[in-house]
Structure formats: structure tokens, C-alpha cells
Amino acid sequence: MTYEEATEYLFTRTTSFEKQGAAGYKEGLQTTLALDEHFEHPHQKFKTIHVAGTNGKGSVSHTLAALLQGCGYTVGLYTSPHLIDFRERIRINGEMIPEDYVVSFIENEKDFFEPLAPSFFELTTAMAFKYFSEQDVDIAVIEVGLGGRLDCTNIITPILSVITNISLDHTQLLGASVEQIAMEKAGIMKPGVPCVIGEATQQTRPVFDAVAKEKGTPLIYAEDEHLLASATPLPNGKGWEYETKSGLKFCGALAGNYQPKNTNTTLCANYKLMEMGYFCNIELEENKEPIAEELNNAFQNVCEMTGLMGRWQTIRQHPTVVCDTGHNVAGWQYLSKQLAEVSCNHMHIVFGMVDDKDVYGVMSLLPKNATYYFTKAKSKRAFPETSLKVFGDQFGLQSECFPSVEAAYKKALASAAGDDFIFIGGSTYIVAEFMKSRV
Numbered sequence: 001m002t003y004e005e006a007t008e009y010l011f012t013r014t015t016s017f018e019k020q021g022a023a024g025y026k027e028g029l030q031t032t033l034a035l036d037e038h039f040e041h042p043h044q045k046f047k048t049i050h051v052a053g054t055n056g057k058g059s060v061s062h063t064l065a066a067l068l069q070g071c072g073y074t075v076g077l078y079t080s081p082h083l084i085d086f087r088e089r090i091r092i093n094g095e096m097i098p099e100d101y102v103v104s105f106i107e108n109e110k111d112f113f114e115p116l117a118p119s120f121f122e123l124t125t126a127m128a129f130k131y132f133s134e135q136d137v138d139i140a141v142i143e144v145g146l147g148g149r150l151d152c153t154n155i156i157t158p159i160l161s162v163i164t165n166i167s168l169d170h171t172q173l174l175g176a177s178v179e180q181i182a183m184e185k186a187g188i189m190k191p192g193v194p195c196v197i198g199e200a201t202q203q204t205r206p207v208f209d210a211v212a213k214e215k216g217t218p219l220i221y222a223e224d225e226h227l228l229a230s231a232t233p234l235p236n237g238k239g240w241e242y243e244t245k246s247g248l249k250f251c252g253a254l255a256g257n258y259q260p261k262n263t264n265t266t267l268c269a270n271y272k273l274m275e276m277g278y279f280c281n282i283e284l285e286e287n288k289e290p291i292a293e294e295l296n297n298a299f300q301n302v303c304e305m306t307g308l309m310g311r312w313q314t315i316r317q318h319p320t321v322v323c324d325t326g327h328n329v330a331g332w333q334y335l336s337k338q339l340a341e342v343s344c345n346h347m348h349i350v351f352g353m354v355d356d357k358d359v360y361g362v363m364s365l366l367p368k369n370a371t372y373y374f375t376k377a378k379s380k381r382a383f384p385e386t387s388l389k390v391f392g393d394q395f396g397l398q399s400e401c402f403p404s405v406e407a408a409y410k411k412a413l414a415s416a417a418g419d420d421f422i423f424i425g426g427s428t429y430i431v432a433e434f435m436k437s438r439v
Contacts, residue, residue, distance in 0.1 A: 149187020
């Protein structure tokens with residue numbers, strides 16, 4: 001079996017929410033527990049940090065991994081989805097899992113797992129935990145796939161849990177209100193394990209408080225800690241300059257307008273880890289930043305250190321091309337403001353969505369002074385580009401339809417002048433296909 005055959009097996013022989021939507025979502029932990037027992041509970045052989053949330057969990061997970069890595073730990077990182085290569089999901093110190101490991105895992109273990117009919121995510125999670133255990137990682141940052149309570153990553157007992165924020169997303173599976181979704185995300189809380197809440201609202205804070213009280217979980221609200229004193233955007237979309245409440249200045253390479261919130265969450269998680277002794281080689285003094293150099297390195301080089309892509313990522317200049325994986329109303333409340341701040345001659349937007357999102361809500365936030373290239377990803381969940389145009393016409397958007405992301409981008413690039421701006425987004429899958437077309 002080649003690596004291409006192995007990934008084809010994973011994509012076609014298993015069910016997947018990413019491919020099929022709600023029909024591909026497998027609720028419950030029975031299969032995960034069976035896989036875990038078969039592999040002799042690999043997740044118990046290394047420490048973990050568990051990260052959930054509607055938006056921002058990828059940025060927080062990667063930055064925490066970069067910080068731990070920069071402080072000398074061997075760090076596993078498990079995230080989803082991937083953009084170009086399946087192996088992006090499973091990394092150690094930024095290096096993707098080897099192709100031959102993926103192949104051997106399937107070849108050697110399929111006689112056991114095929115009768116269980118695991119989902120794509122269940123099988124991938126088992127692979128990640130087994131790989132991290134065999135490679136003897138010190139700690140692994142584990143991103144929740146969907147929700148929290150019934151997500152197959154929730155068999156771990158981490159040293160720290162993080163919930164970035166809550167907004168309406170995946171409502172057909174997680175609940176129709178932010179309170180219901182918060183309850184699902186709060187399902188990752190464990191007795192005695194501290195949990196950092198990045199952002200809370202009047203609706204979600206009582207839910208977190210109640211679950212934490214019931215489980216005996218110490219809660220830390222990052223917004224209440226005020227660790228980040230200021231955030232100033234760097235010129236030409238190069239990221240942010242941050243200053244902590246104690247006066248430390250450092251730069252972050254992730255450029256989206258939503259990143260200061262993520263940075264405050266990451267800082268809060270970092271300080272909690274220090275209090276717990278996970279930077280034992282670094283002296284912690286009151287009112288003094290103990291890891292200034294490591295902090296700056298992690299935030300400034302997170303993409304190079306961990307392989308993070310697709311967060312207000314600049315692809316080229318003249319014309320400027322930027323892509324972002326923001327795909328729901330909460331994400332676009334930031335993206336729409338950021339696009340409004342872009343200085344250019346004319347804006348071109350290659351845009352597509354999937355059908356389980358609030359398409360109308362997102363499109364109501366799109367800038368009016370742009371040319372749109374509506375398209376769809378190669379997914380059964382893709383919202384037809386012709387239907388996007390119907391919505392776009394209602395909002396007065398100037399648009400054309402294209403059958404593929406590549407065709408839409410090529411037309412946008414051909415139409416753009418050197419001082420124009422091209423944005424690609426609306427869905428993770430749109431960004432993924434754009435990235436793949438450039439490989």
C-alpha cells in the first residue's frame with residue numbers, strides 16, 4: 001500500500017463529518033474506547049492539553065505547541081482539518097507524521113478496526129495517540145474535533161483544558177442556542193483539571209460556572225485576567241505588536257483581527273501552566289515576565305514552528321492575495337471589519353461556503369464594494385455557487401459563478417491590477433482547495 005492508497009482508504013472507507021455533514025457524524029465514545037483498549041491506552045503515557053471552542057482553537061493550539069516546543073519540550077500536536085496533506089493533523093515539534101507510519105498503521109491494524117466501522121476522526125485520533133506514545137512526547141496539544149462532550153478526543157484527562165469561545169455553529173448537532181453549545185463544549189471539563197475560558201458571555205458564563213461546580217473544575221476566565229494590555233496592528237498585515245500588563249512587548253505573526261482575543265487566551269493558558277510547574281527550568285518572579293524570549297519566538301514564528309496555515313495568510317503581493325479559513329458568523333464579524341480596513345484600488349473575493357452554516361448571516365456581512373467570484377468546494381456539503389449568487393444579488397453584490405476554486409481564483413487574478421486585493425475564503429474547504437491548486 002502506498003501513502004496515496006492509505007489516505008484514499010481513510011477518506012473513502014470511513015464516515016466523516018467533513019465529507020458528509022451530520023450523516024457522517026458518529027456520536028458516542030464506544031468505538032474510541034475499543035480502539036484505545038486495543039492500543040493499550042496510549043494517551044495515558046504522555047501529558048495533554050485539551051482545546052475546544054467554536055473559533056480560535058486552531059490558533060491557540062498551534063501557539064501553545066510552539067511555546068512549549070520553544071521551551072524544550074517534545075510536543076505532539078493534533079488538529080483538524082488539514083488543508084493540503086492529511087499528515088498536517090498529526091505533528092511532533094512541527095514535523096508531520098511520516099507517510100510510512102500512516103501506511104503501516106492501516107496495513108497492520110485494519111483487521112482489528114474494520115469490524116468496528118470507525119469514523120475517519122475516530123481512526124485518525126487513535127493513530128495520533130499511538131504515534132505520540134511511541135515517539136515518547138512530553139506533552140501533546142489536542143484540539144477537539146467537534147463539540148467536546150462526545151468528541152472522541154474526550155477520553156483524555158489533560159493537565160489543562162481550554163475553551164476559546166462559543167458561538168452558533170454546527171447547530172444541527174450541538175444545539176440551537178449558545179447555552180446548549182456551551183454545555184457541549186464544557187463537556188471537556190474534568191475534576192480537578194483547571195480550565196481556561198477565553199471568552200464568555202452573559203449566556204455562556206452561567207453554563208461554565210454550573211458545569212465547573214458540578215465537576216470540581218477550577219475555572220479561569222481569560223478576560224478577567226487582563227493579561228494583554230494592548231494590541232497594535234503592524235504595517236502591511238504583518239501581524240500584531242502586543243504588550244502585557246507587566247510591560248513586556250512581543251510580536252505575533254498571525255494577522256487576523258480576531259488574534260488579540262486568541263493571544264489573551266493563550267497567555268492565560270501559558271501562565272496557568274507556569275503556575276503548575278511546567279516551565280520548572282524558568283524562575284517565576286512576581287510581576288516579571290519569566291519567558292520573554294520564548295514567548296516572542298513562539299508568537300512570531302508559530303507558522304514555521306508548527307505548520308499553521310490559513311489564518312489571514314498573505315500568499316503574494318502585487319496584487320495582494322490573502323486567504324482565511326473563517327467560516328461562520330462569529331468569524332466573519334471580525335473578517336468583514338478587517339476587509340473594510342484594507343487599502344487597495346479594488347477588492348476581489350473568491351468565496352464559497354458549506355450548507356450547514358448560516359449562509360445568509362455570513363453573506364449579510366460581506367463588503368459591498370468588491371467583485372465576487374462565487375464557487376464551491378469538491379464536497380457534498382458545498383453550497384451551490386449559483387445559490388450564493390442569488391443571495392449575493394439580494395445584497396447588491398457584483399458577482400460571477402465558477403465551478404471550481406481554481407477557476408475562480410484564476411479569473412480573479414487575471415482581472416486584478418497590481419494594487420488590487422484578492423481574498424479567498426468563506427470555508428476551510430475553499431482555502432484548502434486553493435492551497436492544493438498552488439502545490
